[in-house]
Amino acid sequence: MKQNKQFFRRLLAVAFWLTVWQAAAMAIGQEVFLVSPVQALRTLVQLLPRADFWQRVGFSSGRILLGFVLGAVVSVVLAVCAARWSAADALLAPVMQLVKATPVASFIILALVWVRGSALSVLISFLMVLPVLYGAVRTGIAGADVQLLEMAAVFRLPPGRRLRSIWLPAVLPAFRQGCSVALGICWKSGVAAEVIGLPNGSIGDALYRAKITLSTGELFAWTFVIILLSAGFEKLFLFALDKAVGAVLGEEGTKC
């Protein structure tokens, strides 16, 4: 009941802002400046049956998610090394600070020199995800229960059982939170990289074409697609991760 009420309130809020958008578009009366939500939706519906639309979605999703997965794997490995060896921690700290503080546009322009346009979004997503998940995993590792680790040492628990019963329960919640943030960032930065690198057949390329042909309807339609893809992948990934977290943490306990 409470959830229904909350959903209804959200729906009302969305409807309110769509009405404001529609009113603003009608007041301006020039689609080049601001297209109406109805027109944006109409453009999106026109894009949907086209093969190149789905090719672009596949092209960009594949590369951005590849960057995310690579970033996730590397950040876990590096965070474990940094937690284990203080020298690795000292070595990695300035690199992570640098990656975190450098504007994404600088990375994109620099990366254009290093890699082909089609690989640009992989590299940029990877770089944007890396410090976020590295920090999250480090936080999780630092939060592991010291008393349980002592217990594991006294009872001589094998590494696999330590991982499953102590380390994963400590790290997974922080990693999940980090993934939620990182997935949004990697879509934004990945598409930005495509807009600058202009790899053929990407969403970024479509956005750029919409800009130079003043097709504001397409610009809005593609933006809507990016938002949907980002939110969809986030929900899907977090659903899978929650299943894993639930299996490890046994939310309601397991039958003995």
Added chain:
Amino acid sequence: MLKLQHLTKRFGTAPLFTDLCMEVNTPVVLWAPSGWGKTTLLRILMGLERPTAGSVEGAGRVAAVFQEDRLCPQLNAVQNVTLVLPGAENQYKEQIISDFQQLGMDIAALQLPARRLSGGQKRRVALLRALWAPSDTLLLDEPFTGMDPDTLQRAAALLRQRCAGKPVLLATHDESAIRALGWRVVELEKLGTRAKA
């Protein structure tokens, strides 16, 4: 045989205990006034702290009930016990459940994750974990905390049954527990050690 030879522990310049010598090959109760350093002594025997001087010999593989319960909160009671057993985790499940029932824990409680158990129930899990773990020496730090008198009697009976002929050091202030166990009581202050400064 567990041998403590001239064991001394200082924190900075303040001595906790000095020149402690003891040989243990049977279950004993350690008794000392509060703040004497029993928990620190047990932590040294567990290998979690280094003595300032002296040595420990013959502890071998240790199992313990810590001052705190130290259970994995997401695991249920049986899983917390099987966690420390070598080999297949389900091998001794039935016997472990039977032990829990002997200590007055019902099936419903055994299905709950440890974080949902009461203080006394958690203590029973910690005790059974130590009893089931493979060990040469058993170290028990106030293992009866939070147990009602009936459960305490059952736990003491189980300890008497499982610990005969093994070096066991049990630290407690609970006189009813000491009576129920019927083990030799070692008063740490009388072991030629100087009391805490």
